[in-house]
Every structure is written in structure tokens, then in C-alpha cells.
Amino acid sequence: MPPQQETPVKSVVVPFEPDTSPALLRRLGHHEVPERRHTVDRSAHAPHIVAVPGDDGEDWAAAALVTARPQTAYLKIVDAVGDVPAAVEAVVAHARRRGLVQVKWEGWNASPEVAAAAGFVPLRPPITPVEEGAGPETGYVRWLRDGAGAEPPYYGQTTHFTxxxxxxxxxxxxxxxxxxxxxxxxxxxxxxxxxxxxxxxxxxxxxxxxxxxxxxxxxxxxxxxxxxxxxxxxxxxxxxxxxxxxxxxxxxxxxxxxxxxxxxxxxxxxxxxxxxxxxxxxxxxxxxxxxxxxxxxxxxxxxxxxxxxxxxxxxxxxxxxxxxxxxxxxxxxxxxxxxxxxxxxxxxxxxxxxxxxxxxxxxxxxxx
Missing domain, CATH: 3.90.70.10 (Cysteine proteinases)
Incomplete structure (x- = not known):
């Protein structure tokens, strides 16, 4: 018998805009949307929502806020709500369609077990302390292409010139x-x-x-x-x-x-x-x-x-x-x-x- 093919998760991709996205996110029903989505201006990093429609086709079963630096080859999941595994799978499929090589996931609300089940591995925590609100304590990565090599330690410069x-x-x-x-x-x-x-x-x-x-x-x-x-x-x-x-x-x-x-x-x-x-x-x-x-x-x-x-x-x-x-x-x-x-x-x-x-x-x- 031929190997079984995974059925891709159906998803929708919409820009994240502070003025209009709250109305879209109400489609998540009882799922609470994290406040961090509105605390900084992410517009320079092309923020968008990758959402998984519910069975009724009206509400969303899950949604992830996704960003990335311009001129790079990855996507970053800031957070995911609702059916988190489905949202993450949808983001990975979205990255593959765009020909990207990597998906990262900030560890605000991602547990190691859920991340591992989705094919992500933990990043080494930074050596320099993360200032409160400036980033998560943990993060995860999933490579979509092989060959990246061993992970170096991460050290954030402590001055503007070093x-x-x-x-x-x-x-x-x-x-x-x-x-x-x-x-x-x-x-x-x-x-x-x-x-x-x-x-x-x-x-x-x-x-x-x-x-x-x-x-x-x-x-x-x-x-x-x-x-x-x-x-x-x-x-x-x-x-x-x-x-x-x-x-x-x-x-x-x-x-x-x-x-x-x-x-x-x-x-x-x-x-x-x-x-x-x-x-x-x-x-x-x-x-x-x-x-x-x-x-x-x-x-x-x-x-x-x-x-x-x-x-x-x-x-x-x-x-x-x-x-x-x-x-x-x-x-x-x-x-x-x-x-x-x-x-x-x-x-x-x-x-x-x-x-x-x-x-x-x-x-x-x-x-x-």
C-alpha cells in the first residue's frame, strides 16, 4: 500500500492590525487573547494571524500570532491560543509554503511537552538575563531543512557598541x-x-x-x-x-x-x-x-x-x-x-x- 499522506490543517492567514484584529480575534470565542499582542508595535516585522477555522466554519478553533524580521528565512510564533497543536501545525505548513527554513516559538505559554510533540526542540536560554517584558525565558525551534550544525550559546550584548x-x-x-x-x-x-x-x-x-x-x-x-x-x-x-x-x-x-x-x-x-x-x-x-x-x-x-x-x-x-x-x-x-x-x-x-x-x-x- 502507498504511504499515508498527512492531511494538511486548513488555515487562514490575515494581517495583524491593532485597530482591526481584536474584532477578528473575537472569533476565538471563549479563548483569551494574550495582552502581549498589543503591548508593542510589531508592524516592522509583518505581524499576521494564522488561524484554524472551527467545524462550523464561522468561529476559529485556534490562532497564532506570527512575526519575523524582514529579509530572513524563518517565522516566529509569538503565542498560540485555542487548539494550540493545530495552530502550530498550520504555522509550519504556512512556512513550508513560503519556502522558509525554520519556525521558532517563543515560550510565553508553550510547554516543553507540547513543543516536543509538534517537532520543536528547546533553544539554549540566553546567558545574559532577559529584562522583564523584553522576551521570554524560553524558546523553541523547528528546522525545516537539515544542516544547521551545533547550537552556539546566546549572549546578548550589554552595551550599544560591543x-x-x-x-x-x-x-x-x-x-x-x-x-x-x-x-x-x-x-x-x-x-x-x-x-x-x-x-x-x-x-x-x-x-x-x-x-x-x-x-x-x-x-x-x-x-x-x-x-x-x-x-x-x-x-x-x-x-x-x-x-x-x-x-x-x-x-x-x-x-x-x-x-x-x-x-x-x-x-x-x-x-x-x-x-x-x-x-x-x-x-x-x-x-x-x-x-x-x-x-x-x-x-x-x-x-x-x-x-x-x-x-x-x-x-x-x-x-x-x-x-x-x-x-x-x-x-x-x-x-x-x-x-x-x-x-x-x-x-x-x-x-x-x-x-x-x-x-x-x-x-x-x-x-x-
Missing amino acids: CGAVTALVAQAHAGTLPREALDRRAELTLWRDATNFPACEPVGLGVAVRRAWPSSPVTVHLDADRPVLLDHYPENEQEWRALLQRTSRTEAGRAGVPIDPHHLSLTAIRSAIGRREHVLLLVSLAGMQGFDVPHWVLCHGAVPGAVVIEDPWSNAAAGDTWVDAHLLPVPDPSLDTMSTISADRFRGAVAIGRPPGGASSAEPADE
Whole structure:
């Protein structure tokens, strides 16, 4: 006999709009709609409702609030009410129809048992404390494509300017070069202080700081610009001394044996590095994902068909964006290519960290 095919859950998808959605959600009857759906402005993350009609075709048996960062390849279930398993199944089917690679589920009201039954696995809780109301204590993920690799720890930067240092620390913890318990604010600020161009970390300075911190780790800086970078928004007198610091970083790179590759780093090369179990700290603009053109460091550590998996050490709580969004975040190759082409000069900056000779040979297991 041929294998039985699962009958897909019938669902409807409607935009979530604070002014009109309460009337739609009354179709859930006696099911209470969580207040969190109205406490932040999620409009930048395309909020929508995936609902499962009831037997009568009039009321809804279940509904999930779903969002996602723009230019990414996942959906996030903020919460689900009513027949929760049916709502989650409908969201997964919705993600598959859109060709996405992942569904996440914030743990506001999701129990581990229900999540596991729906094919989700728990995410590692963040190392940095979650501020009250800024995100759930727990989260879950279900991959729709294979190959993402081992899960790194999630550490949210504790300042507005330490993203570069955090990505380097998380990379080394993921590689097994740095003990997970050493990921703390002291380490974050110490590495930032060694790498900073006040307040940002530019690629060469970050690469030199990584080599100083871990002399046995192979480090290559990729920067297809032969001038100081990330300075255009400063007044001329502020640019001058920062440019001097960047030139000093290049001198120090030569002394420390850190190569600076002047060629454009392609997405194919990033995927190849990941395939060799290397880590790529990549400079991106947040314009695509968050709506403001600010340079920002992310960590590329995994890849699935069609998307590179990154760690983003920052999330935008004002938009309902939490660590669940920023952790194990799949970004389609074309989107990552666009967001990592920086400024009017269209340069790309990255720091690739290889495995130490004779050191840890693979990322730490996800269940440790």
C-alpha cells in the first residue's frame, strides 16, 4: 500500500492590525487573547494571524500570532491560543509554503511537552538575563531543512557598541576554545576595549584583538577597502584621529601576523569557511532587518540550503524582537549579500577565525 499522506490543517492567514484584529480575534470565542499582542508595535516585522477555522466554519478553533524580521528565512510564533497543536501545525505548513527554513516559538505559554510533540526542540536560554517584558525565558525551534550544525550559546550584548567583541567571544565558545562560563560582561568589555575604534570595532582592529586574545587561533581579516572605514558620519575633526587608530591597527596586524585579504569576500567563501568549521564575524547594516542603517557585527556559524545561520547579539524589544529572533537566525544568501555591503563605497568587512592547530576540532554539542 502507498504511504499515508498527512492531511494538511486548513488555515487562514490575515494581517495583524491593532485597530482591526481584536474584532477578528473575537472569533476565538471563549479563548483569551494574550495582552502581549498589543503591548508593542510589531508592524516592522509583518505581524499576521494564522488561524484554524472551527467545524462550523464561522468561529476559529485556534490562532497564532506570527512575526519575523524582514529579509530572513524563518517565522516566529509569538503565542498560540485555542487548539494550540493545530495552530502550530498550520504555522509550519504556512512556512513550508513560503519556502522558509525554520519556525521558532517563543515560550510565553508553550510547554516543553507540547513543543516536543509538534517537532520543536528547546533553544539554549540566553546567558545574559532577559529584562522583564523584553522576551521570554524560553524558546523553541523547528528546522525545516537539515544542516544547521551545533547550537552556539546566546549572549546578548550589554552595551550599544560591543557587538564585535560579543560575536568573537561567542565564536570561540562555540568552537570550544573559550569556556562557556567565561562569557560574561568582563570578557565582553575587555575584548571591546582592545578592539575599539571608539566606539565601534572596525575589521582590522577586531582581527588584531582576536589574535591577541587567542594567539593559537588562525585569524584573517577580509576588507576590500584600502582606507579607514565606518567614519563617514563623524565630523572631519573626529574622523582624523579615528583614521590614525585604524592605520595603527594595520601596522599591528602586520606585526602580529594577521593577514588582510583585500578581495571581496563572497557568500560562497563564507559558506566554505563554515563548512570547514570556521567562524566568520561579518559586518552588516541593520537597515534591512531593523529599518535603520547602523553598522553591526553578526556571527556566521551555520548554513542550510538557501540560508546562512547567524547569531545577532542585539534585538529590538520595541518592535517585539527578542533573543528568540536573534538566536540561530537564518538569512537568505541574497539578503546577507545585500546587508553586508556597507556604505556608499560598498565595501565588505569580516574577520574569519579558524580552528587552532591540534585544538578543538568541532563545535560543542548542542545538548551540553
